[in-house]
Amino acid sequence: MTGDLNRKIRKLRNNVMLSLTGVATLLVLLPLALILFYVVKEGVSAISPGFFVHLPEPPDVPGGGMANAIVGTLELLLVAVIVGVPLGIAAGIYVAEHGAEFLTKLVRFSADVLNGTPTIVTGLFIYGLVVLPMRKFSTLAGGLALAIILLPVVLRTTDEVLQTIPRSYREAALALGATRFRVLWDVVLRAARAGIMGGVLLAISRVAGETAPLLFTSFNNSYWSMWLDRPVASLTVQIFNYAIAPYDRWHAQAWAGALTLITMIIVINLGARAWLRWRTGRLA
């Protein structure tokens, strides 16, 4: 009798707990649905073609857009990619291909720790290192802050992709008398290129949404800025400034900016995944 009851209790507990895991999943996905819903709803009603071609306007003037901020974000990303991607790939090659045990472990570990460092701390670092000595906010400073955030992600991606390249490729090339540089350049990187590119794109989609490290490095700008040593507007900082300001018109612009930003990020992100699946056959 008690054994029977015991079994019933265990069955019941099994059903309840397993259903709860499903409930947890729904609860986790609910905020995502809500956020996307509001961004699309508020964003679509606030966005217009002018948003993409006009400069910001004061809160009492209708119209206005974030054209300079969109271009500014792209400029910052460009600086970050130029600095962060080659360094990240090179360091990734080192740990995957040439590492002496200790340094390899240390570099991998440091990359993970750097990846977890709050981005506002990275901003403070660049503030002390670049902004204060130059005595001004600049595109360069913002781009460098983003580069530091990009670097560890690119490093670990490169590391992982290189480890999937069969050892026999390298051995074959070495056996033909190729130098180590040639092995890497002509054989390994050629095989890993598509995977690394996909990883870099994923990393860019992450960095594109950063705000905190830009607040006091690239600062903001109401106008176009095409110089490395001038402050520059970015979508994220502009959204932040508009969101905390007390003007409805600016709030609407912030939603439009959020829609633009999130679309950009999802497109890059999905694009990178599709590319990876197509070129490497790996499920990304």
Next chain:
Amino acid sequence: MSATASSLVRVEQAHWGDRVYSWALRLIAALVPLLIVAIGVELYRGSQPSRVAFGWHFLSSSAWDPVFGHFGAWPYIYGTLLTTVLALLIAAPLGVGTALFLAEMAPLWLRAPLGYLIELLAAVPSVVYGLWGIFVLAPWLQNSLEPWLTAHFGFLPFFQGAPYGVGFLAAGLILAVMTVPFIVGVAREVIAAVPVSQREAAYALSATHWDAIWDVVLPSARSGILGGIMLGMGRALGETMAVTMVIGNRPTVSASLLAPGYTLSSVIANELTEAMTQLHLSALREIGLVLFGITLVVNILARLFVWRVTRGIGKVI
């Protein structure tokens, strides 16, 4: 896996170009640990005036007066810790539950798309979370959830005072949403890494599916799950924009979750460009140093936990 062709073939006299190339790579790789050291040194150097003026008292003092030059970090440390704990209390059970669903329960065809949606949560920019927090979450808290909490649980110290909408609770909720994908990501991997044979052994002893999960899978995945939670903790501690936008930005030390507060990261975000005095600026940089120190410890512990399970092949998230 890192042992590659290079360790098999020891070329005694390397080509000169190869030597240049491998030294260049080594230098660049060494840059990564150096960066971490440099960040610490820079923040330490930059906070010198504040450290000299306040010493260790900086950590325990609640004064924050830019005009008279008194600075203490306690309300910010308190806010950071409280919001992080709150976030993890919500995110950890939900995250582990979701990971179990993805790894054990969901039909195979559903797993990849669900996993992608969870990752999308991590891809949403912080400032967009903040925007949503200001205009959707905070008003809802102020008008619905918080009055309900005070009416039914007002006798608890956590739910007292006027409902502002913005405050510790709002920040904790947003942080929970933002940290969940990190917990799910790691937990899912370590749960999937538990050998099938162990589950089968449990089933053979007439365990139900849940018994097998509770008594076999979760215990072997424990250290990895803890690592995942600590990774999420690192994120929550340092998260800036969304928190700044919903926490109310008032340096209060209050047991009530409904009260507005402040965090280490938000005070840097709000005040750095407006700091007029050298002392104020250095106090903010010391706040950065404190934040860096806390997250460094948490991250190192998290990596040690996760690495022990995945043996260093853990992917970057």
